[in-house]
Amino acid sequence: MKILILGSGLMGPAAAYNAFSDPSVEQVTIADINQEQLNSCAAFLRDKSGASKVNFVLANLADVEATAHLMAGFDAVVAALPRPINVSAIKAALQAKVPLVDLAQTFPAEWANLKEIRPGSGQFIIIGCGVEPGLTEIVARHLAEKMDRVDECHIKCGGIPENPKPPLDYKIVFGGRRMPLRDTDSEIVKNGEIDYVARYSGVEPVTFDGVGQCEAWHEGFKPWILDIPAMKNLKQGTQKTVRWPGYAQKITVLKDLGLLSLKPVQVDGVSVIPKHLVDSVLYPYVKLEDGEPDITCFRVELIGEKEGHSCIYTAEMVDRYDHNTGFTSMARTTAFTGAVVARMIASGKLTAGEDPIVTPEKVISGSSFDLLIAELEEMNMHIEITVKMDQG
Numbered sequence: 114m115k116i117l118i119l120g121s122g123l124m125g126p127a128a129a130y131n132a133f134s135d136p137s138v139e140q141v142t143i144a145d146i147n148q149e150q151l152n153s154c155a156a157f158l159r160d161k162s163g164a165s166k167v168n169f170v171l172a173n174l175a176d177v178e179a180t181a182h183l184m185a186g187f188d189a190v191v192a193a194l195p196r197p198i199n200v201s202a203i204k205a206a207l208q209a210k211v212p213l214v215d216l217a218q219t220f221p222a223e224w225a226n227l228k229e230i231r232p233g234s235g236q237f238i239i240i241g242c243g244v245e246p247g248l249t250e251i252v253a254r255h256l257a258e259k260m261d262r263v264d265e266c267h268i269k270c271g272g273i274p275e276n277p278k279p280p281l282d283y284k285i286v287f288g289g290r291r292m293p294l295r296d297t298d299s300e301i302v303k304n305g306e307i308d309y310v311a312r313y314s315g316v317e318p319v320t321f322d323g324v325g326q327c328e329a330w331h332e333g334f335k336p337w338i339l340d341i342p343a344m345k346n347l348k349q350g351t352q353k354t355v356r357w358p359g360y361a362q363k364i365t366v367l368k369d370l371g372l373l374s375l376k377p378v379q380v381d382g383v384s385v386i387p388k389h390l391v392d393s394v395l396y397p398y399v400k401l402e403d404g405e406p407d408i409t410c411f412r413v414e415l416i417g418e419k420e421g422h423s424c425i426y427t428a429e430m431v432d433r434y435d436h437n438t439g440f441t442s443m444a445r446t447t448a449f450t451g452a453v454v455a456r457m458i459a460s461g462k463l464t465a466g467e468d469p470i471v472t473p474e475k476v477i478s479g480s481s482f483d484l485l486i487a488e489l490e491e492m493n494m495h496i497e498i499t500v501k502m503d504q505g
Contacts, residue, residue: 114138114459116452117184117211119174119202120193121145121154123288123401124216124243127440127448128191128455129154131492133163135456144172144183157439174198180205187211188459191451195289203238203470210236212465214455216243216447237465242454242473243447245270246335249352249411250474252496255482256415256426257343259500263417264348266302266338269319269329270411271355272443274401275434281364282357284401286409286443291392292399294364296373299331302350307336313361313368315353321410321431329353330361337472355410367391401441406434409442423503430496446494453488457481 116132118125121143133141145151151169158164174180175198184190184205190213192202199217206213218241241247249268257263272286285292298309315331332354338344367373372391377384401407413428432442454473457463463481477485486496 114188114456115140115186116455116459117187117190118143118193119190121147121150122193123441123444124193124448126154126157127444128193128452129158129167130161130438130440131449131452132456133166137460138456139166141167142170143167144170144174146171146173161438175201177201177205177208181208184209184211189214189455191455192216193448203240206238212236212458213238214242214451214458215240216451217241218246237469237471239454239471239473239476242451244409244450245411247473248446248450249413250335250338250472251477251482251485252413252428253338253415254341254343254474254478256413256428256498257341258478259426260343260415260417260419260424263343263415265416266344266347266350267414268352269355272407272409273327273355273357275406275408277357280398281360283360283399284405284407285399286401286407286441287447290396292395294373294388296368299333300336301331301334302339302347304348305346307334313365315351316361319355319412324408324410324431326358327355327410328358328361329355338474341474404439407442408433409446419502425501426498428496428498430494432494445492449489449492449494453485457484
């Protein structure tokens with residue numbers, strides 16, 4: 114198998130590592146527009162077993178035609194790119210007729226436009242295939258299909274620094290220089306329909322073994338979860354982001370002051386986007402330093418009925434920075450998930466359904482779910498599933 118990785122930031126090297134660790138993968142190519150970043154990626158991967166399979170290509174990944182040409186001959190592509198460059202990569206894959214797994218979330222409007230492009234025979238694109246979105250929704254479907262009826266689905270997920278420091282007790286664990294902050298409302302499910310609440314609201318304490326008490330707040334339920342047959346009659350659904358306590362209150366102040374807005378304002382005759390200014394001011398405080406340990410936590414909880422009894426299924430994962438390989442936990446949980454799925458496609462173990470552009474939970478279930486979890490276990494990512502049954 115030949116695997117192409119687009120992007121050499123925090124996620125790309127981890128995706129490449131997962132790919133070249135597979136004996137059946139004979140070649141891994143990493144492409145990026147930034148030569149300095151490619152050089153850093155090469156130096157980081159050089160001493161890892163299997164790194165001799167890797168080569169590096171300098172490429173403008175925003176150029177759809179050139180990227181489509183680059184993709185020719187590969188069995189699968191992993192896009193470890195920021196928005197909106199990831200959309201260009203998807204267009205290139207559709208043109209090249211090569212399957213692609215995208216780690217990023219694509220907005221619904223962009224998704225609809227992409228579906229107008231006719232894919233090649235048997236080709237498909239999986240979008241939002243990281244840890245969240247991605248693994249959490251895959252696990253939610255798995256749990257839902259164990260139950261006779263699902264009434265509630267609650268997902269909590271987040272990446273945090275192991276050693277929090279003020280002012281926000283947060284570091285950018287996904288890469289880039291911009292904080293993952295928005296001023297728009299968040300989706301929830303209420304009686305089977307999508308409703309909206311204020312982002313950063315609904316703060317609740319949440320404790321993970323070995324981590325301690327964190328907080329979780331409304332970030333946005335993924336509407337496509339309701340397309341899963343077992344979830345169609347969901348009465349309540351939430352997806353919340355996990356941070357160290359106090360984060361939501363601080364960010365709400367920024368939001369209420371209009372500092373998360375993307376609408377330009379005039380400052381001494383200069384047009385300034387408030388969110389971009391905040392990003393620039395905060396970056397020195399939230400930059401993840403080399404070797405700085407992080408933690409990824411998620412919990413997926415489904416409440417409903419099985420065999421006539423009330424039941425609660427819970428899946429939980431706590432993953433940490435890997436001091437042996439140097440990969441951050443967020444890179445491991447996000448990029449390993451996408452890379453495993455890409456290898457499943459390349460090897461023919463995962464095939465397209467009727468819809469050529471899908472989110473991962475639509476196609477990963479049953480034996481493919483078991484294979485994904487087994488592969489992640491090989492990479493020391495452990496998900497514990499428990500069930501509580503009301504025998505009354």
